Amino acid sequence: MFGVYAPGMPVAFMTFDGLYALQHRGQESAGMAVSDGDTITVVKDMGLVTNVFDERTLVPLQGHLAIGHTRYSTTGSSTWRNAQPVYRSVGEAGFALGHNGNLTNTETLAAGAGMLPGVVGSDSDLVAELIARRFPAEGHGRSDGRDLEAALLEVLPTLEGAFSFVLMDTAHLVGVRDPNGFRPLCLGRLDGGWVLASESPALDVIGAHFVREIEPGEMVVIDAAGCRTLRPFPAERVEPKLCIFEFVYIARPDTHLYAKEVHGARRRMGELLAEQAPVAADLVMGVPESGVPAAEGFARHSGIPYGQGLVKNRYIGRTFIAPNQEMRAAGVRRKLNPLRENVAGKRLVVVDDSVVRGTTQRAVTRMLREAGATEVHLRISSPPWRWPCFYGIDAGSRSELLAANMTVPDIQEYLGVDSIAYLTLENLVRAIEAPRAGFCAACLTGEYPVEVPVTLTKAVLEVPAASGG
Numbered sequence: 001m002f003g004v005y006a007p008g009m010p011v012a013f014m015t016f017d018g019l020y021a022l023q024h025r026g027q028e029s030a031g032m033a034v035s036d037g038d039t040i041t042v043v044k045d046m047g048l049v050t051n052v053f054d055e056r057t058l059v060p061l062q063g064h065l066a067i068g069h070t071r072y073s074t075t076g077s078s079t080w081r082n083a084q085p086v087y088r089s090v091g092e093a094g095f096a097l098g099h100n101g102n103l104t105n106t107e108t109l110a111a112g113a114g115m116l117p118g119v120v121g122s123d124s125d126l127v128a129e130l131i132a133r134r135f136p137a138e139g140h141g142r143s144d145g146r147d148l149e150a151a152l153l154e155v156l157p158t159l160e161g162a163f164s165f166v167l168m169d170t171a172h173l174v175g176v177r178d179p180n181g182f183r184p185l186c187l188g189r190l191d192g193g194w195v196l197a198s199e200s201p202a203l204d205v206i207g208a209h210f211v212r213e214i215e216p217g218e219m220v221v222i223d224a225a226g227c228r229t230l231r232p233f234p235a236e237r238v239e240p241k242l243c244i245f246e247f248v249y250i251a252r253p254d255t256h257l258y259a260k261e262v263h264g265a266r267r268r269m270g271e272l273l274a275e276q277a278p279v280a281a282d283l284v285m286g287v288p289e290s291g292v293p294a295a296e297g298f299a300r301h302s303g304i305p306y307g308q309g310l311v312k313n314r315y316i317g318r319t320f321i322a323p324n325q326e327m328r329a330a331g332v333r334r335k336l337n338p339l340r341e342n343v344a345g346k347r348l349v350v351v352d353d354s355v356v357r358g359t360t361q362r363a364v365t366r367m368l369r370e371a372g373a374t375e376v377h378l379r380i381s382s383p384p385w386r387w388p389c390f391y392g393i394d395a396g397s398r399s400e401l402l403a404a405n406m407t408v409p410d411i412q413e414y415l416g417v418d419s420i421a422y423l424t425l426e427n428l429v430r431a432i433e434a435p436r437a438g439f440c441a442a443c444l445t446g447e448y449p450v451e452v453p454v455t456l457t458k459a460v461l462e463v464p465a466a467s468g469g
């Protein structure tokens with residue numbers, strides 16, 4: 001997510017640059033909403049940021065305020081209807097919303113508002129609908145123009161789960177982080193403007209400087225008067241639980257979270273992995289790209305030379321984030337190819353960030369053996385992923401998670417590797433070097449910081465299929 005308030009600047013082009021820097025967070029659809037003070041224009045479509053926007057679409061998007069979004073779906077299908085920003089036409093000129101995360105009380109909220117299945121397409125759409133219903137009737141808005149802010153103060157405390165939001169009406173830019181801060185959101189400053197972004201590199205690319213992370217449970221409102229902080233949630237709900245996988249896999253290596261650069265944390269994960277699970281080998285290699293910094297750390301600590309064993313097609317995005325299993329499996333072959341001269345006749349340490357379904361590691365091991373590797377020792381810079389995530393990462397149900405259904409020796413056999421070792425949770429937290437920071441690690445421990453209803457699925461808002469007969 002990205003948002004910018006910058007009168008006199010080309011906000012649509014800045015939003016494009018910001019979204020382009022955040023493309024790794026979602027690749028299903030992209031969109032932006034721009035306000036010129038009187039009207040809000042929304043442009044969104046399926047596909048990557050560069051598929052959706054070009055000069056022809058950006059030039060007419062004139063204004064002083066914009067939000068943008070790239071989608072990775074966790075509730076609601078991957079369709080045009082569910083692309084974001086979500087827009088509602090209420091009050092003066094309506095408002096737009098972008099959401100990162102996944103609500104856990106979607107079903108209760110929809111039922112409480114009397115919404116029949118199929119009325120809203122995603123949890124984000126549901127939140128927009130709840131906000132729209134809190135807007136005063138036409139012509140009865142607040143004289144200070146703070147209808148959106150007032151509606152949010154009523155709706156936000158009713159939401160549960162993971163939600164970072166960027167919102168806007170014609171005159172205000174709003175950023176919100178849920179009381180646990182599962183998903184990141186940071187604030188940046190421009191000469192004469194403000195920026196909100198999921199990750200700090202999106203500030204760098206437009207020349208903004210990092211001010212701070214939005215705190216868990218904080219709402220910021222940015223307008224002509226500056227930037228104000230509000231606290232919409234009761235203090236007892238506020239407990240920082242940043243997704244630990246932001247450090248392992250999700251965030252860009254040049255992103256700063258909890259004041260730590262992600263790349264350094266990944267390198268230290270590799271160092272601790274080498275200390276924890278040493279092995280005799282000739283070459284350490286990483287599975288591109290998020291396995292590479294940990295591989296460098298492993299090599300540095302172990303003294304085994306580091307080298308490249310796989311070439312990644314740099315024009316292909318993440319496979320994990322692809323919406324179905326077939327696309328993920330085909331994606332590995334399209335994405336990675338071995339460097340035969342580097343790996344032939346060698347005992348390899350292959351470092352990767354996580355094993356979810358094992359699709360990548362199985363394919364990679366086969367490729368490396370076919371290319372002549374004599375041994376493949378897999379080292380994973382996170383603990384076994386045993387539980388589903390309900391807070392914004394659709395890694396699959398328990399039945400799809402390898403480590404939920406197999407012992408570590410069985411996983412070793414299934415993947416076809418000579419040995420396998422996972423970084424312990426204790427070492428993972430140590431590697432991040434943010435000692436007082438709070439983390440969610442529910443997919444590793446099964447301890448969910450926010451209660452999850454047993455009925456929660458991606459299709460929670462859809463009309464149930466006809467039962468036949």
Ligand code: SF4
Nearest residue numbers: 243244389440442443
């Ligand atoms: S369950 Fe795992 S992936 Fe989901 S938010 Fe928590 S740490 Fe992140």
